[in-house]
Amino acid sequence: MMRMIEVMDLVKLYPKRNSKEKIVAVDHASFNVKNGEIFALLGPNGAGKTTTIKSICGLIIPDSGEVRIKGFSVLKERSKALSQISAVLEGNRNLYWRMSVLENMRYFAGIRGKKLNKSHALEILESLGLKDKANQLVHSLSRGMQQKAAIAVCLACDTDVLLLDEPTLGLDVHSAVEFRSILKSLKEKGKTILLSTHDMNLVEAVADRIAIMNKGRIVVCEKKQRLIDVFTARAYKLRLVCDEESKKRLKELGFNGWNEDGNLVELQVNLTSSQKLYELIDTLRSNNIEIESIEKEMVNFEKIFISYTRE
């Protein structure tokens, strides 16, 4: 499958105020986004997601490494590379505030050599619930509407690759749910989407592959389903009958967080492999800790995310 975005060994340092040291925003990050997939880039605040996305858009020059879009180098073949993408960036900085929504759509489509006819533009706005704001100046829209306007501009550009940095930020619940269907329909049209978000519901609903960044590094890059399968296979909830002595032993064995109700202790464990369950059962038995039940736990993306980004 064709690689639409290639991020290769990307490094970006920022100067630290009043210091000779540098902030390592992106630390040798590499990943590829394939044709037609929705790729989610996740990570805690400050992980380096926006810096990575800005490097892909050519807004930031990396200290080392390279980004290619459809094979074109963003640094060396800038206009060819950038004509393939449109982006929704944080803070809607890619809109002209003194122009109407429709004018913005026309202008940005025009830059990419696309003539946008009015009925198509209104169709896009309709799908976002923004049709009645078509002629309103961007600065007079609410924050959520500005976000939708940024998405409308991105759709008007009709590029093969879309970069969306926190696209659901500021959207109300209805709009955020609608946005999922919009992403799904874009995927059906064959678009390639790189999405950075903190919205785990959105990730669960639409992502094909996921990369998690932490402190500038890509700590995992996997198909979403594979991540869910692996975590489901390893997440267990054990109910134990413990007196105070057994609880002390549990602590000594390295367990430090559980729910308890009198003698009943509910312990959640994430094992590194399914085999480890037998070892755990043996350890508990040999410490005279009674096991009342063992259940496989349902995993959600929040848990997966936290397990990769915990301090």
Ligand SMILES: Nc1ncnc2c1ncn2[C@@H]1O[C@H](COP(=O)(O)OP(=O)(O)OP(=O)(O)O)[C@@H](O)[C@H]1O
């Ligand atoms: N212009 C800048 N000057 C100095 N440091 C910066 C600049 N932009 C980002 N940083 C630093 O680089 C690191 C990565 O920031 P970045 O905005 O890429 O993270 P992020 O993953 O997008 O975070 P968030 O989820 O909060 O948007 C942070 O430590 C941030 O403080």
